[in-house]
Amino acid sequence: MKTILITQAKVVNEGKIFEADVLIKDGLIQQIAPKLDVSADTVIDAQGQHLLPGFIDDQVHFRDPGFAAKGSIATESKAAIAGGTTSFMDMPNVKPTTTTLENLEAKFDLASKTSWANYSFYLGATNDNIEEVKALDPNQACGVKIFMGASTGNMLVDREKALTDIFTHSPTLITTHCEDTPMIQAQEAIYREKYGEDVPMKYHPDIRCREACYKSSSFAVDLAKKTGADLHVLHLTTAEEMALFEPGPVAGKKITAEACVHHLWFAEEDYETKGSLIKCNPAIKKISDRDAVRQAVREGRIDIIATDHAPHTWEEKQNTYFTAPAGLPQVQQSLTALLDMVHQGVFDLETVVQKTAHNVAIRYEIKDRGYIREGYAADIVLVDMNKPHTDNKADNLYQCGWSPWEGHTFKSSVMTTIVNGEIKYHQGQFSEFTPGQRLSFDRS
Known part of the structure:
Protein backbone atom coordinates (compact mmCIF):
# COMPACT_ATOMS: atom_id res chain seq x y z
CA MET A 1 0.00 0.00 0.00
CA LYS A 2 1.35 3.42 -0.91
CA THR A 3 2.47 5.99 1.66
CA ILE A 4 0.84 9.41 1.92
CA LEU A 5 2.30 12.49 3.57
CA ILE A 6 -0.04 15.35 4.43
CA THR A 7 1.82 18.55 5.24
CA GLN A 8 0.92 21.77 7.07
CA ALA A 9 -2.62 20.67 7.95
CA LYS A 10 -4.63 22.26 10.74
CA VAL A 11 -5.49 19.06 12.61
CA VAL A 12 -8.78 19.08 14.53
CA ASN A 13 -8.69 16.29 17.09
CA GLU A 14 -9.66 15.65 20.72
CA GLY A 15 -10.67 19.22 21.45
CA LYS A 16 -7.62 20.89 19.93
CA ILE A 17 -6.60 22.50 16.64
CA PHE A 18 -2.90 22.40 15.83
CA GLU A 19 -0.71 22.45 12.73
CA ALA A 20 1.00 19.17 11.88
CA ASP A 21 2.24 16.81 9.21
CA VAL A 22 0.64 13.35 9.06
CA LEU A 23 2.26 10.24 7.58
CA ILE A 24 0.04 7.37 6.44
CA LYS A 25 1.40 3.89 5.79
CA ASP A 26 -0.23 0.46 5.42
CA GLY A 27 -3.66 1.98 5.89
CA LEU A 28 -2.81 3.48 9.28
CA ILE A 29 -1.76 6.82 10.64
CA GLN A 30 1.90 6.15 11.31
CA GLN A 31 3.18 9.49 12.53
CA ILE A 32 1.90 12.95 13.55
CA ALA A 33 4.43 15.69 14.15
CA PRO A 34 4.92 19.45 13.64
CA LYS A 35 7.32 18.70 10.79
CA LEU A 36 8.09 15.36 9.12
CA ASP A 37 11.18 15.12 6.97
CA VAL A 38 10.27 11.86 5.23
CA SER A 39 9.59 10.72 1.68
CA ALA A 40 6.24 9.35 0.57
CA ASP A 41 4.60 8.07 -2.59
CA THR A 42 2.05 10.89 -2.45
CA VAL A 43 2.43 14.29 -0.80
CA ILE A 44 -0.59 16.51 -0.18
CA ASP A 45 0.13 20.13 0.67
CA ALA A 46 -2.70 20.97 3.06
CA GLN A 47 -1.65 24.49 3.94
CA GLY A 48 -4.75 26.47 4.92
CA GLN A 49 -6.91 23.33 5.15
CA HIS A 50 -8.29 21.54 8.20
CA LEU A 51 -7.78 17.81 8.71
CA LEU A 52 -10.69 16.06 10.45
CA PRO A 53 -11.43 12.47 11.40
CA GLY A 54 -13.90 11.12 8.85
CA GLU A 365 -17.02 0.90 20.81
CA ILE A 366 -15.56 1.02 17.31
CA LYS A 367 -12.07 -0.39 17.15
CA ASP A 368 -9.25 2.05 16.21
CA ARG A 369 -11.28 4.63 14.30
CA GLY A 370 -12.81 8.04 14.95
CA TYR A 371 -9.62 9.86 15.91
CA ILE A 372 -6.46 11.19 14.30
CA ARG A 373 -4.10 9.04 16.33
CA GLU A 374 -0.95 7.11 15.53
CA GLY A 375 -1.87 3.46 14.97
CA TYR A 376 -5.47 4.24 14.07
CA ALA A 377 -7.07 3.62 10.69
CA ALA A 378 -6.39 6.51 8.29
CA ASP A 379 -10.03 7.58 7.85
CA ILE A 380 -9.54 11.32 7.46
CA VAL A 381 -10.93 14.29 5.57
CA LEU A 382 -9.36 17.54 4.41
CA VAL A 383 -11.73 20.51 4.25
CA ASP A 384 -11.20 24.05 3.06
CA MET A 385 -13.23 26.23 5.38
CA ASN A 386 -12.98 29.17 2.99
CA LYS A 387 -13.74 27.54 -0.37
CA PRO A 388 -17.43 28.09 -1.19
CA HIS A 389 -19.38 25.78 -3.46
CA THR A 390 -23.00 25.79 -4.58
CA ASP A 391 -25.07 22.63 -4.26
CA ASN A 392 -26.47 21.79 -7.70
CA LYS A 393 -28.10 18.88 -9.45
CA ALA A 394 -25.19 18.30 -11.85
CA ASP A 395 -22.83 17.47 -8.99
CA ASN A 396 -25.33 15.40 -7.05
CA LEU A 397 -24.22 11.76 -6.74
CA TYR A 398 -27.36 10.22 -5.23
CA GLN A 399 -29.32 7.66 -7.19
CA CYS A 400 -32.42 9.78 -6.57
CA GLY A 401 -30.71 12.81 -8.14
CA TRP A 402 -31.81 15.61 -5.80
CA SER A 403 -30.89 17.35 -2.57
CA PRO A 404 -32.88 19.60 -0.20
CA TRP A 405 -29.97 22.07 -0.31
CA GLU A 406 -30.05 22.65 -4.09
CA GLY A 407 -29.13 26.25 -4.83
CA HIS A 408 -27.53 26.88 -1.45
CA THR A 409 -23.93 28.06 -1.45
CA PHE A 410 -21.93 26.38 1.31
CA LYS A 411 -19.00 28.37 2.70
CA SER A 412 -16.71 25.31 2.90
CA SER A 413 -15.76 22.35 0.70
CA VAL A 414 -14.54 18.79 1.18
CA MET A 415 -11.22 18.59 -0.66
CA THR A 416 -9.90 15.08 0.05
CA THR A 417 -11.34 11.93 1.63
CA ILE A 418 -8.99 9.13 2.68
CA VAL A 419 -10.42 5.76 3.75
CA ASN A 420 -8.21 3.04 5.23
CA GLY A 421 -5.16 4.92 3.97
CA GLU A 422 -6.41 5.21 0.39
CA ILE A 423 -7.25 8.48 -1.32
CA LYS A 424 -10.81 7.82 -2.45
CA TYR A 425 -11.75 11.39 -3.39
CA HIS A 426 -9.52 14.36 -4.18
CA GLN A 427 -10.52 17.78 -5.49
CA GLY A 428 -13.67 16.53 -7.20
CA GLN A 429 -12.21 13.32 -8.63
CA PHE A 430 -12.63 9.73 -7.46
CA SER A 431 -9.96 7.09 -7.50
CA GLU A 432 -10.60 3.64 -8.92
CA PHE A 433 -13.11 1.78 -6.76
CA THR A 434 -11.85 -0.30 -3.87
CA PRO A 435 -14.24 -1.52 -1.17
CA GLY A 436 -14.32 -0.15 2.35
CA GLN A 437 -13.97 -2.38 5.38
CA ARG A 438 -16.45 -3.92 7.79
CA LEU A 439 -16.32 -1.97 11.03
CA SER A 440 -14.88 -3.89 13.98
CA PHE A 441 -16.07 -3.39 17.54
CA ASP A 442 -14.23 -3.88 20.81
CA ARG A 443 -17.07 -5.17 22.98
CA SER A 444 -16.79 -7.76 25.74
Whole structure:
Protein backbone atom coordinates (compact mmCIF):
# COMPACT_ATOMS: atom_id res chain seq x y z
CA MET A 1 0.00 0.00 0.00
CA LYS A 2 1.35 3.42 -0.91
CA THR A 3 2.47 5.99 1.66
CA ILE A 4 0.84 9.41 1.92
CA LEU A 5 2.30 12.49 3.57
CA ILE A 6 -0.04 15.35 4.43
CA THR A 7 1.82 18.55 5.24
CA GLN A 8 0.92 21.77 7.07
CA ALA A 9 -2.62 20.67 7.95
CA LYS A 10 -4.63 22.26 10.74
CA VAL A 11 -5.49 19.06 12.61
CA VAL A 12 -8.78 19.08 14.53
CA ASN A 13 -8.69 16.29 17.09
CA GLU A 14 -9.66 15.65 20.72
CA GLY A 15 -10.67 19.22 21.45
CA LYS A 16 -7.62 20.89 19.93
CA ILE A 17 -6.60 22.50 16.64
CA PHE A 18 -2.90 22.40 15.83
CA GLU A 19 -0.71 22.45 12.73
CA ALA A 20 1.00 19.17 11.88
CA ASP A 21 2.24 16.81 9.21
CA VAL A 22 0.64 13.35 9.06
CA LEU A 23 2.26 10.24 7.58
CA ILE A 24 0.04 7.37 6.44
CA LYS A 25 1.40 3.89 5.79
CA ASP A 26 -0.23 0.46 5.42
CA GLY A 27 -3.66 1.98 5.89
CA LEU A 28 -2.81 3.48 9.28
CA ILE A 29 -1.76 6.82 10.64
CA GLN A 30 1.90 6.15 11.31
CA GLN A 31 3.18 9.49 12.53
CA ILE A 32 1.90 12.95 13.55
CA ALA A 33 4.43 15.69 14.15
CA PRO A 34 4.92 19.45 13.64
CA LYS A 35 7.32 18.70 10.79
CA LEU A 36 8.09 15.36 9.12
CA ASP A 37 11.18 15.12 6.97
CA VAL A 38 10.27 11.86 5.23
CA SER A 39 9.59 10.72 1.68
CA ALA A 40 6.24 9.35 0.57
CA ASP A 41 4.60 8.07 -2.59
CA THR A 42 2.05 10.89 -2.45
CA VAL A 43 2.43 14.29 -0.80
CA ILE A 44 -0.59 16.51 -0.18
CA ASP A 45 0.13 20.13 0.67
CA ALA A 46 -2.70 20.97 3.06
CA GLN A 47 -1.65 24.49 3.94
CA GLY A 48 -4.75 26.47 4.92
CA GLN A 49 -6.91 23.33 5.15
CA HIS A 50 -8.29 21.54 8.20
CA LEU A 51 -7.78 17.81 8.71
CA LEU A 52 -10.69 16.06 10.45
CA PRO A 53 -11.43 12.47 11.40
CA GLY A 54 -13.90 11.12 8.85
CA PHE A 55 -17.61 11.49 9.62
CA ILE A 56 -18.94 8.21 11.09
CA ASP A 57 -22.65 8.32 10.29
CA ASP A 58 -24.56 6.11 12.72
CA GLN A 59 -27.87 6.32 10.83
CA VAL A 60 -28.41 5.96 7.09
CA HIS A 61 -30.94 4.28 4.83
CA PHE A 62 -29.04 3.24 1.70
CA ARG A 63 -32.09 1.24 0.43
CA ASP A 64 -30.08 -1.85 -0.47
CA PRO A 65 -31.23 -4.55 -1.03
CA GLY A 66 -34.64 -4.10 -2.53
CA PHE A 67 -35.00 -0.42 -3.47
CA ALA A 68 -32.13 0.36 -5.84
CA ALA A 69 -34.18 2.97 -7.71
CA LYS A 70 -34.00 5.11 -4.56
CA GLY A 71 -30.38 4.35 -3.72
CA SER A 72 -27.89 1.53 -3.42
CA ILE A 73 -24.92 0.91 -1.15
CA ALA A 74 -22.70 1.69 -4.16
CA THR A 75 -24.29 5.02 -5.16
CA GLU A 76 -24.95 6.38 -1.68
CA SER A 77 -21.57 5.40 -0.21
CA LYS A 78 -19.85 7.13 -3.14
CA ALA A 79 -21.84 10.28 -2.39
CA ALA A 80 -20.91 9.90 1.27
CA ILE A 81 -17.20 9.77 0.40
CA ALA A 82 -17.55 13.03 -1.56
CA GLY A 83 -19.18 14.55 1.50
CA GLY A 84 -16.46 13.52 3.96
CA THR A 85 -18.14 10.46 5.47
CA THR A 86 -15.75 7.52 5.81
CA SER A 87 -17.99 5.04 7.69
CA PHE A 88 -21.72 4.44 7.91
CA MET A 89 -24.23 2.29 9.79
CA ASP A 90 -27.24 1.29 7.74
CA MET A 91 -30.80 0.61 8.85
CA PRO A 92 -32.72 -2.67 8.50
CA ASN A 93 -35.93 -1.55 6.74
CA VAL A 94 -34.92 -2.84 3.32
CA LYS A 95 -36.24 -5.82 1.33
CA PRO A 96 -35.87 -8.41 2.68
CA THR A 97 -35.74 -6.75 6.07
CA THR A 98 -32.54 -7.22 8.05
CA THR A 99 -34.38 -9.01 10.85
CA THR A 100 -32.56 -12.36 10.72
CA LEU A 101 -28.88 -13.10 11.18
CA GLU A 102 -28.87 -14.69 7.72
CA ASN A 103 -30.14 -11.48 6.10
CA LEU A 104 -27.69 -9.45 8.17
CA GLU A 105 -24.69 -11.39 6.87
CA ALA A 106 -26.03 -11.26 3.31
CA LYS A 107 -26.04 -7.48 3.60
CA PHE A 108 -22.45 -7.47 4.85
CA ASP A 109 -21.51 -9.62 1.86
CA LEU A 110 -23.16 -7.15 -0.52
CA ALA A 111 -21.34 -4.19 1.04
CA SER A 112 -17.99 -5.98 0.86
CA LYS A 113 -18.28 -5.84 -2.92
CA THR A 114 -19.95 -2.45 -3.47
CA SER A 115 -19.31 0.03 -0.63
CA TRP A 116 -16.86 2.89 -1.09
CA ALA A 117 -16.88 3.60 2.65
CA ASN A 118 -16.51 1.44 5.75
CA TYR A 119 -19.78 -0.06 6.90
CA SER A 120 -21.84 -1.82 9.51
CA PHE A 121 -25.49 -2.78 9.73
CA TYR A 122 -28.21 -2.97 12.37
CA LEU A 123 -30.19 -6.08 13.16
CA GLY A 124 -33.82 -4.99 13.07
CA ALA A 125 -36.15 -5.92 15.91
CA THR A 126 -39.74 -7.04 15.37
CA ASN A 127 -42.58 -8.07 17.63
CA ASP A 128 -41.53 -11.71 17.28
CA ASN A 129 -37.80 -12.09 16.52
CA ILE A 130 -36.42 -12.03 20.05
CA GLU A 131 -34.51 -15.28 19.48
CA GLU A 132 -32.61 -13.69 16.58
CA VAL A 133 -31.78 -10.73 18.82
CA LYS A 134 -30.53 -13.01 21.59
CA ALA A 135 -28.35 -14.94 19.14
CA LEU A 136 -26.58 -11.82 17.85
CA ASP A 137 -22.85 -11.69 18.60
CA PRO A 138 -22.17 -8.30 20.26
CA ASN A 139 -19.34 -7.66 17.77
CA GLN A 140 -21.31 -8.75 14.72
CA ALA A 141 -23.39 -5.63 14.13
CA CYS A 142 -23.37 -1.98 15.15
CA GLY A 143 -26.55 -2.46 17.14
CA VAL A 144 -30.19 -3.51 17.32
CA LYS A 145 -32.75 -1.11 15.81
CA ILE A 146 -36.29 -0.76 17.15
CA PHE A 147 -38.91 1.25 15.29
CA MET A 148 -41.11 2.46 18.15
CA GLY A 149 -43.10 4.41 15.57
CA ALA A 150 -44.53 3.47 12.17
CA SER A 151 -41.85 2.55 9.65
CA THR A 152 -41.50 1.08 6.21
CA GLY A 153 -41.17 -2.68 6.00
CA ASN A 154 -43.74 -3.60 8.68
CA MET A 155 -41.12 -3.31 11.42
CA LEU A 156 -43.16 -1.45 14.04
CA VAL A 157 -42.58 -2.93 17.50
CA ASP A 158 -45.65 -1.98 19.51
CA ARG A 159 -46.19 -4.85 21.96
CA GLU A 160 -45.00 -3.96 25.44
CA LYS A 161 -43.82 -7.51 26.17
CA ALA A 162 -41.79 -7.58 22.94
CA LEU A 163 -40.17 -4.26 23.81
CA THR A 164 -39.40 -5.38 27.35
CA ASP A 165 -37.87 -8.63 26.08
CA ILE A 166 -35.66 -6.78 23.57
CA PHE A 167 -34.53 -4.21 26.14
CA THR A 168 -33.81 -6.99 28.63
CA HIS A 169 -32.01 -9.43 26.35
CA SER A 170 -30.31 -7.43 23.60
CA PRO A 171 -26.61 -8.33 23.72
CA THR A 172 -25.60 -4.95 22.31
CA LEU A 173 -26.60 -1.30 21.96
CA ILE A 174 -30.28 -0.63 21.20
CA THR A 175 -31.21 2.29 18.96
CA THR A 176 -34.77 3.56 18.73
CA HIS A 177 -36.99 5.61 16.46
CA CYS A 178 -39.43 7.10 18.97
CA GLU A 179 -42.90 8.25 17.92
CA ASP A 180 -46.24 7.07 19.28
CA THR A 181 -48.20 5.55 16.40
CA PRO A 182 -51.76 5.75 17.85
CA MET A 183 -51.32 9.48 18.51
CA ILE A 184 -50.09 10.03 14.96
CA GLN A 185 -52.98 8.05 13.50
CA ALA A 186 -55.46 10.16 15.46
CA GLN A 187 -53.92 13.34 14.08
CA GLU A 188 -53.95 11.92 10.55
CA ALA A 189 -57.67 11.29 10.84
CA ILE A 190 -58.30 14.90 11.94
CA TYR A 191 -56.34 16.39 9.04
CA ARG A 192 -57.74 13.95 6.47
CA GLU A 193 -61.25 14.94 7.52
CA LYS A 194 -60.38 18.61 6.99
CA TYR A 195 -58.23 18.46 3.83
CA GLY A 196 -58.75 15.04 2.26
CA GLU A 197 -55.61 13.52 0.78
CA ASP A 198 -53.93 16.82 -0.04
CA VAL A 199 -52.95 18.06 3.41
CA PRO A 200 -50.57 21.07 3.18
CA MET A 201 -47.03 19.92 4.04
CA LYS A 202 -46.72 22.62 6.71
CA TYR A 203 -48.99 20.51 8.93
CA HIS A 204 -46.59 17.58 8.98
CA PRO A 205 -45.16 18.59 12.41
CA ASP A 206 -48.71 18.83 13.75
CA ILE A 207 -49.54 15.33 12.51
CA ARG A 208 -46.24 13.77 13.61
CA CYS A 209 -46.72 15.83 16.72
CA ARG A 210 -44.34 16.69 19.55
CA GLU A 211 -46.54 14.86 22.06
CA ALA A 212 -46.10 11.64 20.05
CA CYS A 213 -42.34 12.09 20.13
CA TYR A 214 -42.14 12.77 23.85
CA LYS A 215 -44.50 9.97 24.84
CA SER A 216 -42.43 7.40 22.96
CA SER A 217 -38.95 8.66 23.84
CA SER A 218 -39.77 9.06 27.54
CA PHE A 219 -41.17 5.51 27.55
CA ALA A 220 -37.95 4.21 25.95
CA VAL A 221 -35.78 6.03 28.49
CA ASP A 222 -37.88 4.72 31.39
CA LEU A 223 -37.73 1.18 30.01
CA ALA A 224 -33.95 1.40 29.62
CA LYS A 225 -33.59 2.55 33.21
CA LYS A 226 -35.81 -0.27 34.41
CA THR A 227 -34.05 -3.02 32.42
CA GLY A 228 -30.51 -1.65 32.42
CA ALA A 229 -30.41 -1.62 28.63
CA ASP A 230 -27.82 0.27 26.62
CA LEU A 231 -30.05 2.78 24.77
CA HIS A 232 -29.30 5.31 22.05
CA VAL A 233 -32.31 7.39 20.97
CA LEU A 234 -32.13 8.59 17.38
CA HIS A 235 -33.10 11.86 15.63
CA LEU A 236 -34.60 13.83 18.49
CA THR A 237 -36.58 16.92 17.49
CA THR A 238 -38.32 18.63 20.42
CA ALA A 239 -37.26 20.93 23.23
CA GLU A 240 -39.17 18.81 25.75
CA GLU A 241 -37.19 15.67 24.93
CA MET A 242 -33.85 17.31 25.73
CA ALA A 243 -34.56 17.11 29.47
CA LEU A 244 -34.66 13.29 29.21
CA PHE A 245 -30.90 13.15 28.67
CA GLU A 246 -27.98 14.00 30.91
CA PRO A 247 -25.43 16.63 29.87
CA GLY A 248 -21.73 15.91 29.77
CA PRO A 249 -19.24 13.54 28.12
CA VAL A 250 -20.56 10.45 26.37
CA ALA A 251 -18.13 8.03 28.04
CA GLY A 252 -19.88 5.95 30.66
CA LYS A 253 -23.44 6.86 29.71
CA LYS A 254 -25.96 4.04 29.35
CA ILE A 255 -28.59 6.29 27.73
CA THR A 256 -27.51 8.60 24.91
CA ALA A 257 -29.08 10.77 22.24
CA GLU A 258 -28.61 11.72 18.60
CA ALA A 259 -29.63 14.70 16.48
CA CYS A 260 -29.65 14.84 12.69
CA VAL A 261 -28.24 17.54 10.45
CA HIS A 262 -31.58 18.47 8.89
CA HIS A 263 -33.19 18.98 12.30
CA LEU A 264 -30.29 21.25 13.23
CA TRP A 265 -30.68 23.23 9.99
CA PHE A 266 -34.32 23.48 8.88
CA ALA A 267 -37.39 24.70 10.78
CA GLU A 268 -41.13 24.67 10.11
CA GLU A 269 -40.99 27.92 8.08
CA ASP A 270 -39.03 25.99 5.44
CA TYR A 271 -42.06 23.84 4.51
CA GLU A 272 -43.31 26.89 2.58
CA THR A 273 -40.47 26.63 0.04
CA LYS A 274 -39.25 23.04 0.46
CA GLY A 275 -42.57 21.23 0.94
CA SER A 276 -42.30 17.45 0.74
CA LEU A 277 -38.54 17.64 0.14
CA ILE A 278 -38.09 18.11 3.88
CA LYS A 279 -40.93 15.82 4.94
CA CYS A 280 -39.28 13.35 7.30
CA ASN A 281 -40.09 11.32 10.40
CA PRO A 282 -39.85 12.58 13.05
CA ALA A 283 -40.84 15.91 11.57
CA ILE A 284 -38.86 19.13 11.38
CA LYS A 285 -40.52 21.38 13.97
CA LYS A 286 -40.32 24.93 15.34
CA ILE A 287 -37.28 27.22 15.36
CA SER A 288 -37.46 27.03 19.17
CA ASP A 289 -37.13 23.24 18.94
CA ARG A 290 -34.21 23.53 16.52
CA ASP A 291 -32.50 25.97 18.86
CA ALA A 292 -33.10 23.72 21.87
CA VAL A 293 -31.57 20.75 20.06
CA ARG A 294 -28.58 22.90 19.06
CA GLN A 295 -28.14 23.94 22.70
CA ALA A 296 -28.35 20.27 23.74
CA VAL A 297 -25.52 19.49 21.33
CA ARG A 298 -23.39 22.15 23.01
CA GLU A 299 -24.31 20.88 26.50
CA GLY A 300 -23.63 17.23 25.71
CA ARG A 301 -27.24 16.10 26.11
CA ILE A 302 -27.04 15.27 22.40
CA ASP A 303 -24.01 13.02 22.08
CA ILE A 304 -23.93 12.27 18.34
CA ILE A 305 -24.84 14.06 15.11
CA ALA A 306 -25.89 11.87 12.16
CA THR A 307 -27.93 12.21 8.96
CA ASP A 308 -30.77 9.66 8.71
CA HIS A 309 -29.98 9.85 4.97
CA ALA A 310 -33.15 8.51 3.35
CA PRO A 311 -33.43 8.94 -0.43
CA HIS A 312 -36.69 8.75 -2.36
CA THR A 313 -37.22 9.39 -6.04
CA TRP A 314 -38.15 12.88 -7.18
CA GLU A 315 -41.38 11.50 -8.65
CA GLU A 316 -42.42 9.98 -5.30
CA LYS A 317 -41.76 13.24 -3.52
CA GLN A 318 -44.19 15.09 -5.85
CA ASN A 319 -47.13 13.09 -4.47
CA THR A 320 -49.77 14.46 -2.12
CA TYR A 321 -49.25 14.47 1.63
CA PHE A 322 -50.24 10.94 2.57
CA THR A 323 -48.42 9.28 -0.36
CA ALA A 324 -45.26 11.42 -0.53
CA PRO A 325 -42.71 9.36 1.42
CA ALA A 326 -40.80 10.71 4.40
CA GLY A 327 -37.03 11.10 4.27
CA LEU A 328 -34.37 13.18 2.53
CA PRO A 329 -30.89 12.53 1.11
CA GLN A 330 -27.95 14.40 2.63
CA VAL A 331 -24.70 12.44 3.13
CA GLN A 332 -23.02 14.49 0.39
CA GLN A 333 -23.97 17.77 2.09
CA SER A 334 -24.02 16.86 5.79
CA LEU A 335 -20.49 17.82 6.78
CA THR A 336 -20.47 21.07 4.80
CA ALA A 337 -23.85 21.97 6.34
CA LEU A 338 -22.30 21.52 9.78
CA LEU A 339 -19.32 23.62 8.71
CA ASP A 340 -21.76 26.36 7.71
CA MET A 341 -23.06 26.20 11.28
CA VAL A 342 -19.47 26.67 12.45
CA HIS A 343 -19.25 29.80 10.28
CA GLN A 344 -22.54 30.98 11.81
CA GLY A 345 -21.20 30.48 15.35
CA VAL A 346 -23.72 27.74 16.19
CA PHE A 347 -20.96 25.19 16.95
CA ASP A 348 -17.20 25.25 17.02
CA LEU A 349 -15.16 22.94 14.83
CA GLU A 350 -14.01 20.83 17.76
CA THR A 351 -17.64 20.09 18.69
CA VAL A 352 -18.50 19.01 15.14
CA VAL A 353 -15.58 16.55 15.19
CA GLN A 354 -16.54 15.30 18.64
CA LYS A 355 -20.18 14.63 17.67
CA THR A 356 -19.51 13.12 14.22
CA ALA A 357 -16.42 11.02 14.95
CA HIS A 358 -15.04 10.77 18.52
CA ASN A 359 -18.36 10.18 20.30
CA VAL A 360 -19.59 7.71 17.69
CA ALA A 361 -16.42 5.66 18.19
CA ILE A 362 -16.84 5.78 21.96
CA ARG A 363 -20.56 4.99 22.05
CA TYR A 364 -20.41 2.16 19.55
CA GLU A 365 -17.02 0.90 20.81
CA ILE A 366 -15.56 1.02 17.31
CA LYS A 367 -12.07 -0.39 17.15
CA ASP A 368 -9.25 2.05 16.21
CA ARG A 369 -11.28 4.63 14.30
CA GLY A 370 -12.81 8.04 14.95
CA TYR A 371 -9.62 9.86 15.91
CA ILE A 372 -6.46 11.19 14.30
CA ARG A 373 -4.10 9.04 16.33
CA GLU A 374 -0.95 7.11 15.53
CA GLY A 375 -1.87 3.46 14.97
CA TYR A 376 -5.47 4.24 14.07
CA ALA A 377 -7.07 3.62 10.69
CA ALA A 378 -6.39 6.51 8.29
CA ASP A 379 -10.03 7.58 7.85
CA ILE A 380 -9.54 11.32 7.46
CA VAL A 381 -10.93 14.29 5.57
CA LEU A 382 -9.36 17.54 4.41
CA VAL A 383 -11.73 20.51 4.25
CA ASP A 384 -11.20 24.05 3.06
CA MET A 385 -13.23 26.23 5.38
CA ASN A 386 -12.98 29.17 2.99
CA LYS A 387 -13.74 27.54 -0.37
CA PRO A 388 -17.43 28.09 -1.19
CA HIS A 389 -19.38 25.78 -3.46
CA THR A 390 -23.00 25.79 -4.58
CA ASP A 391 -25.07 22.63 -4.26
CA ASN A 392 -26.47 21.79 -7.70
CA LYS A 393 -28.10 18.88 -9.45
CA ALA A 394 -25.19 18.30 -11.85
CA ASP A 395 -22.83 17.47 -8.99
CA ASN A 396 -25.33 15.40 -7.05
CA LEU A 397 -24.22 11.76 -6.74
CA TYR A 398 -27.36 10.22 -5.23
CA GLN A 399 -29.32 7.66 -7.19
CA CYS A 400 -32.42 9.78 -6.57
CA GLY A 401 -30.71 12.81 -8.14
CA TRP A 402 -31.81 15.61 -5.80
CA SER A 403 -30.89 17.35 -2.57
CA PRO A 404 -32.88 19.60 -0.20
CA TRP A 405 -29.97 22.07 -0.31
CA GLU A 406 -30.05 22.65 -4.09
CA GLY A 407 -29.13 26.25 -4.83
CA HIS A 408 -27.53 26.88 -1.45
CA THR A 409 -23.93 28.06 -1.45
CA PHE A 410 -21.93 26.38 1.31
CA LYS A 411 -19.00 28.37 2.70
CA SER A 412 -16.71 25.31 2.90
CA SER A 413 -15.76 22.35 0.70
CA VAL A 414 -14.54 18.79 1.18
CA MET A 415 -11.22 18.59 -0.66
CA THR A 416 -9.90 15.08 0.05
CA THR A 417 -11.34 11.93 1.63
CA ILE A 418 -8.99 9.13 2.68
CA VAL A 419 -10.42 5.76 3.75
CA ASN A 420 -8.21 3.04 5.23
CA GLY A 421 -5.16 4.92 3.97
CA GLU A 422 -6.41 5.21 0.39
CA ILE A 423 -7.25 8.48 -1.32
CA LYS A 424 -10.81 7.82 -2.45
CA TYR A 425 -11.75 11.39 -3.39
CA HIS A 426 -9.52 14.36 -4.18
CA GLN A 427 -10.52 17.78 -5.49
CA GLY A 428 -13.67 16.53 -7.20
CA GLN A 429 -12.21 13.32 -8.63
CA PHE A 430 -12.63 9.73 -7.46
CA SER A 431 -9.96 7.09 -7.50
CA GLU A 432 -10.60 3.64 -8.92
CA PHE A 433 -13.11 1.78 -6.76
CA THR A 434 -11.85 -0.30 -3.87
CA PRO A 435 -14.24 -1.52 -1.17
CA GLY A 436 -14.32 -0.15 2.35
CA GLN A 437 -13.97 -2.38 5.38
CA ARG A 438 -16.45 -3.92 7.79
CA LEU A 439 -16.32 -1.97 11.03
CA SER A 440 -14.88 -3.89 13.98
CA PHE A 441 -16.07 -3.39 17.54
CA ASP A 442 -14.23 -3.88 20.81
CA ARG A 443 -17.07 -5.17 22.98
CA SER A 444 -16.79 -7.76 25.74
